[in-house]
Amino acid sequence: MEQKSSTRSKVGVRWTQIQVKTAVESADAIANYLFENEAVGLEIQEGNDQHTLLVYFPQDDLMALRLRNLQRFISKLPNFGLPGEGFVTIEMRAYDSQDWADSWRSAFPPQQIGTQVIVAPTWHHTEFADQDEAQSDNSKILIRLDPGMAFGTGHHPTTRLSLLLLSDLEFKGREVVADIGTGSGILSILAVKMGVKKVVAIDIDETALNVAEHNFVVNDVVNKTDLRHSHGLDNTSEKFHLIIANIISQVILPMIPLYPKYLRKHGKLILSGILENESQTIRKALRDNGFRCLKERKQNEWIGILAQKGS
Amino acid sequence: MAKKIAGEVKLQLISGQATPQPPVGPSLAPYAINLSEFVKSFNAQTQHQMGLVVTTVITCYADRSYSFIVKSPPTAILLKQAAKLAKGSGEPNRDKVGTVTRKDLEEIAKIKLEDLNTTSVESAMQMVAGTARSMGILVN
Ligand SMILES: C[S@@+](CC[C@H](N)C(=O)[O-])C[C@H]1O[C@@H](n2cnc3c(N)ncnc32)[C@H](O)[C@@H]1O
Numbered sequence: 001m002e003q004k005s006s007t008r009s010k011v012g013v014r015w016t017q018i019q020v021k022t023a024v025e026s027a028d029a030i031a032n033y034l035f036e037n038e039a040v041g042l043e044i045q046e047g048n049d050q051h052t053l054l055v056y057f058p059q060d061d062l063m064a065l066r067l068r069n070l071q072r073f074i075s076k077l078p079n080f081g082l083p084g085e086g087f088v089t090i091e092m093r094a095y096d097s098q099d100w101a102d103s104w105r106s107a108f109p110p111q112q113i114g115t116q117v118i119v120a121p122t123w124h125h126t127e128f129a130d131q132d133e134a135q136s137d138n139s140k141i142l143i144r145l146d147p148g149m150a151f152g153t154g155h156h157p158t159t160r161l162s163l164l165l166l167s168d169l170e171f172k173g174r175e176v177v178a179d180i181g182t183g184s185g186i187l188s189i190l191a192v193k194m195g196v197k198k199v200v201a202i203d204i205d206e207t208a209l210n211v212a213e214h215n216f217v218v219n220d221v222v223n224k225t226d227l228r229h230s231h232g233l234d235n236t237s238e239k240f241h242l243i244i245a246n247i248i249s250q251v252i253l254p255m256i257p258l259y260p261k262y263l264r265k266h267g268k269l270i271l272s273g274i275l276e277n278e279s280q281t282i283r284k285a286l287r288d289n290g291f292r293c294l295k296e297r298k299q300n301e302w303i304g305i306l307a308q309k310g311s
Numbered sequence: 312m313a314k315k316i317a318g319e320v321k322l323q324l325i326s327g328q329a330t331p332q333p334p335v336g337p338s339l340a341p342y343a344i345n346l347s348e349f350v351k352s353f354n355a356q357t358q359h360q361m362g363l364v365v366t367t368v369i370t371c372y373a374d375r376s377y378s379f380i381v382k383s384p385p386t387a388i389l390l391k392q393a394a395k396l397a398k399g400s401g402e403p404n405r406d407k408v409g410t411v412t413r414k415d416l417e418e419i420a421k422i423k424l425e426d427l428n429t430t431s432v433e434s435a436m437q438m439v440a441g442t443a444r445s446m447g448i449l450v451n
Contacts (some may be wrong), residue, residue, distance in 0.1 A: 015333050025438045029445035031323060032387030035364055036399055041324040043338040044366075056333030073445075079404055079436065080444035088399070095337060103331040107347035148330035151362040155354060156327055204397055248361055273361065292344070303360065 009271060014059040014096040018067070019052060026077050027051040030088070033073050037066070038207055040148055043059075044272050056095060067092065091280070108147050111154050113163045117190060119143045119154035122218060140168070141193045144218050145184055150211035152184035158235040162187050162246045167269070168306070169253045169294070171195040175241040178202065178262065180232055180255070181273075185212030185246050186206040192221040200226045200238060232258070241263050245270035263309045268294075272304040279303040299307030315373040317342050323385055325358035326365045345393035347390065357381055364388050382426075389419045402448025408448045416440055421439050 014211060022030055027044070032221035034042060034055050041055040055067050056233030057066060070090065122144050138299060147153040154160065175196040179188040182201035191199050199221075203209050209227055216222045228235070232255050233243075241264055245252055252271055261270055274282050276298070283293060297305040320338050329335055331346040339346060349369065357365055364387075369379040383389070391399065394409030413436075420435035427435055440450050 015337075017333070026384040026442060028438070031385060032399060032442065032446060035323070035325075035387075036401075040332070041322055041329065041334045043334045044321045044323065046321065054334055054338070056337070076404060077441075077445060080441050080447060082441040090409070103336070103346035103350070106330060106406040107350045148328060148332055151325075153328070156358055156361075171405070275359075296445065 004068055008017050014094065015056045016063055017093050017095040018055050018057065018070070019091045019093075020055070020131040021050055021052050021089045023092075024049060024051055026082045026084065026088060026157060027053065027073075029082055030074070032170075033070070033269040037069065038311045044169065054110050059094065059096075063092075076085065092191045104243075108153075112161050113154060114167050115139070117141050117143065117163050117169050118188070119145055119163075120144050122253075141190065142151045143185060143189050143193070145189075145215055147270065150184040150205075150208040152186040154184075157299040157302040158272040158304070159186060161246060161302060162270055163190055164297055165270045165272070165295065165304050165306045166190055166244065167194065168244070169194070173197060176200070177242045177244065177278060178233065178236065178238070181207050181247040181251075182212050182295040183246075189215065189219045189248065190224050191244070193219075193241075194226045196207045196242075197228065198224050200228060200234070200236065200240075202228045202230050202236070204229070206232050207218070214276070220241055233262050234261065238262070240267060242268045242270070244270040246270075248277065249272050253282065253285055255283070256291075257289050260290055260309055264308065267309045269307045269309070271307070272302070272303065275303050276303055279305070290310065317371045317373045320369045320371065320373065321366065322369070323364055323366050324353065324357075326360035326363050327354045328362060329353050329445055337449060339369065339371070339377075343375050344369075344371055344377040345375075349379070353379065353381075360384075381405070383422050386439055387446060389422065390415075390439070390443050390446060391446055393419065394443075394448050396446075396448070399445075403447035405444055406447055407449050408447045410451050412451050413444055416450060438443070 039055045063240040070235045074088050078128050108121050110124055112118050126194045145153055152159050171194050173195050177191045177196050179199055179201045182188055182203050188199040188201040209229055216225050243259055278291055291307040293307050321331045329350045331350055364380040365384050367379050369377055371377045393415040394408050394410045400406045400408040414437050416436045420432050424435050443450055
């Protein structure tokens with residue numbers, strides 16, 4: 001069930017609260033359903049034989065559909081051996097208190113990453129990260145991203161390592177790049193802003209794809225990005241100048257033998273999402289598959305690697 | 312002297328990605344704690360979990376201070392880890408996307424036991440199995 005999520009992170013959005021009262025046995029299943037269908041969090045109030053789940057969605061024209069889908073899921077619970085209709089009730093109400101708007105602003109100030117990249121939420125209009133200001137300063141690249149929608153806001157060390165390794169590269173305007181596990185789309189946006197010809201942005205998570213789509217519009221990179229719903233490079237036929245993947249090592253490791261096939265001669269690879277104690281294994285897999293490590297960066301317990309095909 | 316507890320809030324949030332937007336804002340608003348500080352420390356403490364859903368319990372005190380603990384991930388996340396899945400099935404009746412063993416169920420049930428109103432591993436396992444089936448995960 002494909003759903004387009006709207007811009008849900010802006011301050012000033014009105015919310016709908018959905019309250020699900022459920023038999024304890026079904027609470028985990030319903031909570032998981034909600035997370036897999038756009039929820040970014042929920043509150044659980046625990047009673048003895050009933051739990052209440054509180055979840056919030058932006059008030060938009062998808063509300064009726066969300067509710068119908070949730071009801072459909074609940075009606076199927078007995079098929080799975082869990083209490084369903086009769087043991088679960090749903091209530092919905094508008095919620096538009098904005099008390100948290102200021103904390104939001106102070107929790108997410110614009111961030112500078114390396115010497116070039118600035119990541120700023122969309123609401124920082126007149127402040128430091130003014131679009132015109134950043135553009136007139138040619139050495140800076142501004143990425144506009146609101147936190148909380150998908151992985152990749154620039155706060156996580158693995159994202160920062162990828163941004164740093166990417167911003168160290170130089171592009172000539174004809175490069176085709178793959179961004180595997182694009183999340184918010186942050187790395188694709190930087191690649192386009194650094195001058196590549198095209199980025200194929202891939203994710204297995206539909207919610208992430210919707211968020212990336214939104215961020216590509218906000219950052220004006222739609223024409224140079226191609227979003228695909230896929231597992232790794234399955235269904236991809238291009239050959240790339242650069243492949244970027246910031247995913248956990250367990251996912252990256254089995255993909256390494258596939259990368260050479262998708263890379264051009266001397267094509268490059270940026271890998272992140274690697275914990276320090278996993279980096280040996282990853283480096284060995286890279287060598288075994290004909291890669292040369294060019295650079296390694298570290299932040300906290302995380303490692304980012306830049307490698308090149310061919311020795 | 313122990314501080315006076317104003318309330319306890321249990322949330323499931325995406326590790327490293329919390330913001331003051333709902334549910335964090337509305338759930339914690341009654342206790343007037345410093346939301347931006349909570350969000351920052353929660354994200355810092357959970358960032359190594361790379362975007363997994365985690366359960367956190369925030370204890371709010373009458374003086375507007377707070378403390379929080381991060382608990383074991385929700386059942387569904389443990390099931391996805393056991394079945395090596397990123398996502399459950401959108402059509403769990405029809406499309407089966409993975410399998411777990413009875414031993415996986417038992418391990419998860421034991422982790423969950425402390426959160427349940429039962430002490431029987433057997434009935435906890437039944438719940439976990441139901442959650443698994445609702446995600447299109449088969450039990451072997
Ligand atoms: C750690 S986030 C990275 C997000 C962003 N690129 C960044 O650097 O901040 C990993 C992303 O990879 C996606 N993912 C996980 N396994 C995948 C796979 N096998 N194929 C494609 N995407 C995958 C997840 O849905 C998630 O959005």
